[in-house]
Each structure stands twice: as structure tokens, then as C-alpha cells.
Amino acid sequence: MKRSEWKAWLYLLPALLFLAVFMLYPLVDVLIYSFEESYNSASQSYTGIGFYNYSYILRDPYFLQALKNTLILVFVTVPVSTALALLLSVALSSIKPLRRLFQTVYFLPYVTNTLAVGMVFMILFQKTPYTNGLVNLIIGLFGMSPVDFIDGPYAAKMLVLCIYTVWVVMPFKVLVLTGALASVREDYYSAARIDGTSRFRIFRKITLPMISPMLFYLVITGFIGAFKAYSDAVAIFGTDLNAAEMNTIVGYIYDRLYGDGGGYPSYASAAAIVLFLIVLTITAINLLIRRRKLQGGDAQ
Amino acid sequence: MNVTLQNLTKRFPARGKKGEDVVAVNAANIEIKDGELLGLLGPSGCGKSTVLNLICGLLAPSEGQILFGEDDVTELPPERRGIGLVFQNYALYPHLTVLQNILFPLENLKGEAKLTKEEMRERATRIAALVQIDGLMDRRPSELSGGQQQRVAIARALVKMPRVLLLDEPLSNLDARLRLQTREEIRRIQQETGITTIFVTHDQEEAMSISDRIVVMKSGVIQQIGQPQAIYDDPCNLFVAKFLGTPPINVFRGEVRENCLYIGEAAVLHLKDTPDRAVYVGIRPEGFVPDEAGALVCRQKGVEIMGRDVSVVATHEALEAPALRAIVSSDQKLSRKAEAVAFSLKPHKVFLFDRESEERVPFAVKEG
Numbered sequence: 001m002k003r004s005e006w007k008a009w010l011y012l013l014p015a016l017l018f019l020a021v022f023m024l025y026p027l028v029d030v031l032i033y034s035f036e037e038s039y040n041s042a043s044q045s046y047t048g049i050g051f052y053n054y055s056y057i058l059r060d061p062y063f064l065q066a067l068k069n070t071l072i073l074v075f076v077t078v079p080v081s082t083a084l085a086l087l088l089s090v091a092l093s094s095i096k097p098l099r100r101l102f103q104t105v106y107f108l109p110y111v112t113n114t115l116a117v118g119m120v121f122m123i124l125f126q127k128t129p130y131t132n133g134l135v136n137l138i139i140g141l142f143g144m145s146p147v148d149f150i151d152g153p154y155a156a157k158m159l160v161l162c163i164y165t166v167w168v169v170m171p172f173k174v175l176v177l178t179g180a181l182a183s184v185r186e187d188y189y190s191a192a193r194i195d196g197t198s199r200f201r202i203f204r205k206i207t208l209p210m211i212s213p214m215l216f217y218l219v220i221t222g223f224i225g226a227f228k229a230y231s232d233a234v235a236i237f238g239t240d241l242n243a244a245e246m247n248t249i250v251g252y253i254y255d256r257l258y259g260d261g262g263g264y265p266s267y268a269s270a271a272a273i274v275l276f277l278i279v280l281t282i283t284a285i286n287l288l289i290r291r292r293k294l295q296g297g298d299a300q
Numbered sequence: 301m302n303v304t305l306q307n308l309t310k311r312f313p314a315r316g317k318k319g320e321d322v323v324a325v326n327a328a329n330i331e332i333k334d335g336e337l338l339g340l341l342g343p344s345g346c347g348k349s350t351v352l353n354l355i356c357g358l359l360a361p362s363e364g365q366i367l368f369g370e371d372d373v374t375e376l377p378p379e380r381r382g383i384g385l386v387f388q389n390y391a392l393y394p395h396l397t398v399l400q401n402i403l404f405p406l407e408n409l410k411g412e413a414k415l416t417k418e419e420m421r422e423r424a425t426r427i428a429a430l431v432q433i434d435g436l437m438d439r440r441p442s443e444l445s446g447g448q449q450q451r452v453a454i455a456r457a458l459v460k461m462p463r464v465l466l467l468d469e470p471l472s473n474l475d476a477r478l479r480l481q482t483r484e485e486i487r488r489i490q491q492e493t494g495i496t497t498i499f500v501t502h503d504q505e506e507a508m509s510i511s512d513r514i515v516v517m518k519s520g521v522i523q524q525i526g527q528p529q530a531i532y533d534d535p536c537n538l539f540v541a542k543f544l545g546t547p548p549i550n551v552f553r554g555e556v557r558e559n560c561l562y563i564g565e566a567a568v569l570h571l572k573d574t575p576d577r578a579v580y581v582g583i584r585p586e587g588f589v590p591d592e593a594g595a596l597v598c599r600q601k602g603v604e605i606m607g608r609d610v611s612v613v614a615t616h617e618a619l620e621a622p623a624l625r626a627i628v629s630s631d632q633k634l635s636r637k638a639e640a641v642a643f644s645l646k647p648h649k650v651f652l653f654d655r656e657s658e659e660r661v662p663f664a665v666k667e668g
Contacts, residue, residue, distance in 0.1 A: 197404075
């Protein structure tokens with residue numbers, strides 16, 4: 001090994017050490033637990049090795065409910081929030097007056113506490129003996145009967161969770177996209193204008209390809225973030241998510257560890273590995289699509 | 301297509317509450333003939349790019365008219381003026397191939413002008429052959445050299461057959477060797493297409509070498525318009541004289557006294573009927589003739605041999621710059637070690653400018 005290389009590893013050592021202890025070791029450990037039946041962390045004992053934990057959780061209605069919720073959340077909120085963020089960013093970039101004010105307003109949810117935002121949503125949507133909530137008031141104006149969004153039908157609850165998630169993840173996306181839009185050189189637009197390109201075509205053929213690396217980044221991190229959703233559901237529906245049919249995979253893992261159905265680290269580990277595999281697959285697919293789109297050239 | 305700029309003025313609003321508007325272009329009148337290659341020349345910030353942006357419609361003038369032939373295009377948006385613009389950094393779409401870049405303007409055509417796929421391809425191929433990039437059609441801009449990108453940009457500007465071609469600093473992003481090649485290339489393409497072309501540059505050599513006529517600008521005001529040689533031989537003021545020519549003109553403080561031109565105490569030229577006044581004396585490097593009997597005696601700093609000719613570097617206390625540079629034929633025998641060198645002057649390479657206004661002062665030399 002060359003001297004300089006040896007030195008480089010030495011400099012990397014503290015970070016590597018921490019990563020190994022706090023990231024790599026637990027990851028491997030979780031993988032091992034997921035194959036150990038009835039592992040008990042207190043006595044460090046287990047009864048057998050195999051796929052039982054997986055077959056158990058895949059038949060557990062709570063897990064299946066959590067999986068379904070998570071998938072709906074992922075495939076609804078990521079496209080919707082990305083599209084909305086794109087729309088907002090384009091609008092923000094094309095106005096001059098009050099742009100900074102609007103940017104600040106759109107960024108506020110990002111710096112606001114999840115639970116505080118959850119309370120606001122409760123006020124908006126919850127039905128109490130005294131009021132039906134603000135949203136129901138508006139629905140009432142259109143002559144429809146009020147819906148209980150917090151304790152009512154599944155679809156209503158899911159809708160609230162999706163709206164909430166979109167609202168929470170939007171600011172970061174708007175921030176990234178306005179930055180990406182600002183970095184597209186003015187020359188490209190001037191060139192397109194001189195050639196008589198319609199606004200829509202400019203957007204589709206120039207703006208979109210130029211900011212596509214950022215869009216891909218947002219979609220991938222959006223997917224990963226949505227798969228890891230948990231606190232959002234708690235903020236609106238409280239900690240007993242299974243009763244509310246609003247649990248997520250991460251919520252299920254937590255429950256299996258510490259919740260009412262807790263004390264089963266093996267099940268929790270198996271669920272965590274399943275989640276990991278799903279996220280890995282989705283990310284791989286995303287990267288493949290991206291590579292195909294950018295085949296033969298960079299989009300810088 | 302004749303292009304006429306009438307009294308064209310562009311003011312940018314001042315920053316802040318106080319302060320005056322910035323006049324980027326002040327009452328410019330230029331008439332560009334059909335098929336002409338016109339160079340807009342000036343130092344940075346002189347308003348030449350603003351003129352270009354006004355012609356192409358990316359900026360709206362504060363006053364004045366722009367005519368293409370008989371059409372007043374002052375109010376027309378850029379896409380309806382029929383212009384092709386080549387940007388300084390080319391502005392090629394990085395995610396599209398060369399072919400797609402060239403096709404881009406054609407795909408925008410609507411209504412009657414709309415072309416079929418085959419027609420578009422045919423036009424793109426023809427233009428690519430003209431600028432000699434036909435072998436690169438499937439590459440992306442990032443895979444091309446600067447010169448090739450430049451050609452693609454020209455092809456993209458020409459493909460919709462514009463009435464006027466505009467080039468913004470077309471050579472500034474190229475290295476010196478490529479610059480020479482490309483400027484000849486631009487000239488060739490311009491002559492083959494016969495398209496009226498206006499290009500902007502801060503490099504006088506570039507402008508002189510390929511333009512039919514050049515426009516010299518300074519602080520938004522046109523200083524002089526004319527053929528490159530004519531402007532070089534007959535600059536209208538000190539700025540123009542200094543701006544054109546490499547090596548640059550040598551400027552002395554001088555004086556006209558009793559029909560005699562003095563530099564320092566040396567009477568260098570005898571004049572006819574010229575009123576007394578303080579002047580700047582501009583002498584082109586080729587205007588010096590080493591002559592032991594010459595009136596202008598300078599302290600010699602060095603002699604640089606360049607083969608065909610010799611460049612003499614010298615100083616003089618009346619000189620505006622730290623040193624002067626005279627280009628003389630290598631036939632002249634000059635001692636490299638000499639302390640002083642004496643010159644006589646070629647009168648037609650000497651220009652006088654008023655010390656106050658820096659405007660040209662005409663003079664005639666007394667014969668004999």
C-alpha cells in the first residue's frame with residue numbers, strides 16, 4: 001500500500017468506525033434476527049432458524065394492512081406531491097413581485113413540527129360533539145353530508161393521511177425545484193424564443209429535461225421517505241394505529257418491538273427486511289429508468 | 301435584406317432611487333446593406349451586445365426604429381422577425397443530439413410554414429453539409445469541440461432561413477488557432493448563403509479581418525462606421541485610433557506651434573496653415589522610419605527581430621504609454637546595443653487629435 005493511501009484510510013477511520021458500529025452491525029444483526037424464531041433479547045435465546053418469521057408476518061392481517069397503507073401512501077403522495085411541487089415552482093419562477101414572500105410561505109411546513117401540523121389537521125378534519133371541522137363545513141356548503149375523516153370510513157382517513165403527507169413533503173421539493181429552475185441558463189430560453197417555440201414546448205423540451213436530474217432525485221428520495229412514513233399517521237390518528245387501520249410498515253415494526261403487540265424482535269426484524277427489499281427494488285427500478293432516459297449523454 | 305437602425309436608443313432604469321438611467325445605446329443610426337457582413341466593435345460595456353439584442357427583439361428599444369427592408373419590425377416579437385441568433389456560448393440544448401438541435405427551430409413552424417418530417421431532415425442535412433458537421437449528427441454537444449459546437453449553433457440559426465443572421469462574440473470561446481480558422485469559416489458560410497450578417501466583437505483584429513464594414517462603438521455612442529481599412533487609415537478620434545491596430549498606435553503629447561508639429565522640443569513635421577494648439581500625436585507603428593537625421597530621438601530599450609520585420613521598443617518623455625513600438629523593415633540595419641534611436645515620420649501614418657476633445661485635427665504637410 002502506498003503511503004498516501006495508508007494515510008487516507010487513517011483519516012477515514014473515525015467515520016468508518018462509527019458507521020460500522022452504528023450502521024453495519026445493526027443491519028447485519030437485524031438480518032440475523034429475522035431468521036431466528038422467537039428470539040428473546042433479554043435471554044439472547046431463540047428456538048430455531050428459518051423463514052417462520054417471514055411467513056408469520058406475511059399472514060398477519062396487521063402487517064398486510066400496514067403494507068397496503070404504505071403502498072397507497074407511496075404511490076399516491078410521491079407523484080402527486082412531485083407534480084404539484086413542479087407546478088408551484090414553475091409558477092413561483094415566473095412571477096417577480098412577492099416571489100420571496102411566497103417562497104417563504106411555501107417553505108413554512110418544512111420547519112414546522114410534525115405533531116403541531118398534525119393538530120392543525122385534526123382541527124381541519126376532526127368531528128367532535130361541538131363541530132364537524134372546517135372541511136366538513138365547506139363540504140356542507142355544497143350540500144353534502146359531513147364525513148368523519150378521523151374515525152370514519154377507511155377511504156376518508158386515507159385521504160386525510162395522503163393530503164397531510166403531500167403537504168408535509170411539498171416544501172422541500174419546491175425548494176429544490178425552484179433552485180433547479182433558476183439554474184437553467186437564460187440563453188436556452190432566449191434561443192427557444194427566437195425560434196418561436198411555444199411555452200408548452202419550451203417547458204416540455206427544454207425545462208423538463210434540464211431539471212430531470214433533480215426530479216429523479218426527488219422521486220427517489222420521495223419514495224424512500226414515504227416508505228418510512230410513521231410519524232405522520234401518529235400525528236393525525238394517535239398511537240393506536242392498528243385500531244384505526246392506519247398503520248404503516250414502520251409503525252408495525254415499532255409495535256412489534258415496543259407497542260401493545262410488542263416483545264417480538266424477530267417479527268419486527270423480518271418486517272424491516274421486507275421493507276428494505278421493497279425500497280431497494282423500487283430504487284433500482286428508478287435508477288434503471290433514469291439511466292435509460294439519459295442514455296448516451298449527461299443532462300447537465 | 302437591408303437592415304436600418306434609426307435613432308435607436310436603449311435606456312436601462314437606474315438601480316436605486318437616485319442615480320440616472322443608464323443609456324446603453326444612444327441614438328444609433330446604422331444602415332446595413334443586403335448581403336453585408338457587419339462587425340459591431342467596441343470594448344466591453346460599449347452597448348454593442350445591446351444593439352444586437354435590440355435587432356433580434358430580445359430587448360425593446362426606448363426610442364427609434366428597426367427596419368428590415370421596408371418592414372418596421374420594432375414592435376415585432378423575436379420569433380416573427382425572421383432572424384437567426386448565435387449565442388456567445390452557443391446555447392445548444394445539451395440533452396439533444398446535433399440533428400435534434402438543428403431540427404428544433406423547424407419543429408416550431410406552424411400553419412403554412414409547417415414542414416413534413418422528410419423536408420425537415422433534408423433541410424437539416426443540407427445546412428449541416430454547408431457548415432461541415434454532417435458526420436456529427438448523432439453526437440451530443442458535450443461530445444463536440446468548441447469549434448464544432450460553434451458550427452452547430454450556426455447551423456441551428458441558419459436552418460429556418462432567416463433574413464438576418466446575428467452572431468454574439470462568435471469567436472470568444474475558441475482558442476487562438478481555432479479562432480483564425482473559424483473566422484474564415486464564418487466568412488465562407490456568409491458568402492455562400494449571401495445572408496445579411498451582423499456580428500459583435502471586442503476583438504478589433506477579428507472585426508477587421510472578416511467584416512465588409514465595421515461600426516466602432518464607445519459608451520453607447522457610435523464613433524465611426526466604415527470599411528476596416530478606411531477606418532484604420534482615417535480614424536475620426538483618438539479612441540478609434542487607439543482601438544484599431546496591433547501593435548496599437550503610439551500616442552505622444554505634442555503641440556502645433558507656428559505651423560510646426562513639436563513632440564517635446566523636437567519639430568517632427570512642418571505643416572501648412574494649421575492653427576496653434578495642444579494635440580495628441582498618434583503614430584502608427586509602421587509610421588516610423590529609422591533615420592540618423594530624424595527629428596524624433598527616443599531612448600532605445602530593445603530591438604525584437606521577427607524575421608520579416610523588426611520591432612523597435614523605445615521610450616520618450618512625451619509618450620502617453622510607458623513605451624512605444626515601431627515596426628520597421630528588417631532591411632534597416634539597427635544596432636541592438638544603441639542607446640538612442642532617431643526616427644523620421646511617414647506623414648500619412650501620423651494623426652493629430654485635439655488635446656481637449658480628442659477629435660481628429662486635419663493637417664497638411666508642407667512640401668520640401
